[in-house]
Amino acid sequence: MALSPEVLAEMYRRMLRIRLFEESAQALKTEGVIPGSIHLSIGQEAEIVGACMAVERRDYMLGNHRSHGHPIGKGAALAPLMAELLGRRTGVNQGKGGSMHLADFSVGSLGESSIVGSGIPVAAGAALAAQLRGEDRVCLCFFGDGASNEGMFHEGLNLAAIWHLPVIYLCENNGYGATTSAREVVAVTDIADRAAGYGIPGEIVDGQDVVAVHEVVTRAVERARRGEGPTLVEAKTYRYDNHAFGLHIENYRTTEEREQWLRRDPIPLLRDRLVADGVLSDDAAKTVEDEARAEVAAAVDFARTSPFPEPAEAFDHLFTVPLPARTAG
Amino acid sequence: MAKTTYLMAIGEAMREEMERDPSVFILGEDVANNLYGSTSNFVEDFGKERVRNTPISEGAIAGAATGAAMAGMRPIADFNIAPFMYVAMDQIVSMTAKSTYIYGGQTKVPVVMRAVMLYGNGNAAQHSDRPYPTFMTVPGLKIIAPSSAYDVKGMLKSAIRDDDPVLCFEDGNCWFTAEDLPDEEYLVPLGVADVKREGTDVTVVGIAGAVPQALAAAELLAEEGVSVEVVDPRTLAPMDTDTILASVEKTGRLVVADPAHEVCSAASQIAAVVAEHGFWHLQAPIVRVTTPQIHIPFAPPLEAPLFPSSERIAAAVRSVLE
Ligand SMILES: Cc1ncc(C[n+]2csc(CCOP(=O)(O)OP(=O)(O)O)c2C)c(N)n1
Ligand SMILES: [Mg+2]
Numbered sequence: 001m002a003l004s005p006e007v008l009a010e011m012y013r014r015m016l017r018i019r020l021f022e023e024s025a026q027a028l029k030t031e032g033v034i035p036g037s038i039h040l041s042i043g044q045e046a047e048i049v050g051a052c053m054a055v056e057r058r059d060y061m062l063g064n065h066r067s068h069g070h071p072i073g074k075g076a077a078l079a080p081l082m083a084e085l086l087g088r089r090t091g092v093n094q095g096k097g098g099s100m101h102l103a104d105f106s107v108g109s110l111g112e113s114s115i116v117g118s119g120i121p122v123a124a125g126a127a128l129a130a131q132l133r134g135e136d137r138v139c140l141c142f143f144g145d146g147a148s149n150e151g152m153f154h155e156g157l158n159l160a161a162i163w164h165l166p167v168i169y170l171c172e173n174n175g176y177g178a179t180t181s182a183r184e185v186v187a188v189t190d191i192a193d194r195a196a197g198y199g200i201p202g203e204i205v206d207g208q209d210v211v212a213v214h215e216v217v218t219r220a221v222e223r224a225r226r227g228e229g230p231t232l233v234e235a236k237t238y239r240y241d242n243h244a245f246g247l248h249i250e251n252y253r254t255t256e257e258r259e260q261w262l263r264r265d266p267i268p269l270l271r272d273r274l275v276a277d278g279v280l281s282d283d284a285a286k287t288v289e290d291e292a293r294a295e296v297a298a299a300v301d302f303a304r305t306s307p308f309p310e311p312a313e314a315f316d317h318l319f320t321v322p323l324p325a326r327t328a329g
Numbered sequence: 330m331a332k333t334t335y336l337m338a339i340g341e342a343m344r345e346e347m348e349r350d351p352s353v354f355i356l357g358e359d360v361a362n363n364l365y366g367s368t369s370n371f372v373e374d375f376g377k378e379r380v381r382n383t384p385i386s387e388g389a390i391a392g393a394a395t396g397a398a399m400a401g402m403r404p405i406a407d408f409n410i411a412p413f414m415y416v417a418m419d420q421i422v423s424m425t426a427k428s429t430y431i432y433g434g435q436t437k438v439p440v441v442m443r444a445v446m447l448y449g450n451g452n453a454a455q456h457s458d459r460p461y462p463t464f465m466t467v468p469g470l471k472i473i474a475p476s477s478a479y480d481v482k483g484m485l486k487s488a489i490r491d492d493d494p495v496l497c498f499e500d501g502n503c504w505f506t507a508e509d510l511p512d513e514e515y516l517v518p519l520g521v522a523d524v525k526r527e528g529t530d531v532t533v534v535g536i537a538g539a540v541p542q543a544l545a546a547a548e549l550l551a552e553e554g555v556s557v558e559v560v561d562p563r564t565l566a567p568m569d570t571d572t573i574l575a576s577v578e579k580t581g582r583l584v585v586a587d588p589a590h591e592v593c594s595a596a597s598q599i600a601a602v603v604a605e606h607g608f609w610h611l612q613a614p615i616v617r618v619t620t621p622q623i624h625i626p627f628a629p630p631l632e633a634p635l636f637p638s639s640e641r642i643a644a645a646v647r648s649v650l651e
Contacts, residue, residue, distance in 0.1 A: 060400065094433035105435040110399050115423045121389040122424055125396025125404075132354065132378060132402060139396075152420070155389035162384065317434040318469055320492040323520030328570045328602040
């Protein structure tokens, strides 16, 4: 089914938001106002938005350390995300999580978790909850090529498969886990092939093509909603930046490889296509760009002017229902 | 009124809570087939959806229970024997314990994780650990180690209703101890210690299976004219240290009996708290009676002496009275 012009324009808008959010994060990190490490999604916007827009707001989502883009893809407000990067009280996690745990539960997130592979079984559990209650909810779980080598990948996919859980496991294969090539450490050429070991479909998709990703993930979502169980989708993509900001190791990949992927930068790819197809006029595209730029700028302003939490707030949120206070713990 | 064993009490607690709240369900290895004795007739009464056999995948059990809890269910994850939880260590520490905090209170994780600790049957090193101290070092987990049928039933019910993750370490040595339980429903609150026996000369804090041993030691010592107060913290994290400190204030002497390995045991934590906050009430050094820092060996004559028995506890009490 062809996507409506509105949906295509919204895809472009969300991809741009991610790109511009990430560029601002880069600048703020350079300036020194973002503590900790940040892992950028620049280059991966299409697979993020294509997948996120194939599910509904009520559907669950889990991400990983490289998850600035996932909440944005699912429609989260930018300001609390940016404030979280700066460790502010107005941040989506009230300053408790930062870049590597940037989760907005109001758009269905159940966590963006920085232990590689750790979200995979949790996603199965969320889907199990939906299944047990007879709710029409699926769970979209993002993880990297590197994470597919973790034991939790095996345990989680097997569990989701035997119980026919409504999960879409979306492997963002950007070719590398930190500085290690997937070719070196993954025994199969395509991670999607691993699906066969769990008796579930494995789909490969061009991660630079938002429409293609949307189509494949939509198919997986439909299958999940029909109660037929999980799908493993492998989106072939590339991160244009270092593994983590400021980690200046580039000897593990070639300039030619990077340039080849840059020629398939998902943002101009989509823009050109939308303009050529008459979905967006040049002016309309420009308006989307200006609006996204303004939204990100407002988010940065909001973050900068927000207060830090008070030191005593470190003791909040350990428990939902704290036990009676005692002399010592 | 029939006597109820500790093991039966576990089953009653889960059964009552499952009847009361449809969001409660059990998952774990062999739970549908009642391998460990606490889910007798559960499948018949609740169905396989709510009494779910899992693959032998402890990480997935912990993770799926956590995800289901975050998505509004109240799972009871049965890990069978406590050391199997090591396989799920990362999920329990990174996901179960940290999600409420790291997401700034956006989510709650009302999950119960149960496991039994086995002793004295030649289970050897890999099946005999008492891992609660390891988990006590992790903020964000409520940890209980009930020592009686009454407590395990009332505390497990409270744990299932609690909105935070609760790890329940059940003591295999207590499985077949029995007592009369009330016919009417009752709860035992988390975070409240219990004085199991009042006394005036020495406080013995007992953990899990060491509580019955401490009570036996108190009986023995009473014949020698020594009055022992036995305190059971019941909840190990966060612990009701006030009850322990109040007891030490009264008796001036402290022995802590803990089946865990000595280093960084629950006993270590209790000793540290009393040294810090109750020092001026102490008339003698604190003594810990724990499992020595060696693996649990197989041969019965090797294993038996390592446990904090009533004899070892009694000897420790005598030593603080010298
Ligand atoms: C369990 C664990 N091991 C190692 C790390 C360190 N680490 C962080 S990200 C990363 C690479 C992950 O690669 P991949 O899953 O492909 O995700 P990508 O960064 O490429 O998006 C590593 C090794 C970690 N966070 N957690
Ligand atoms: Mg990768």
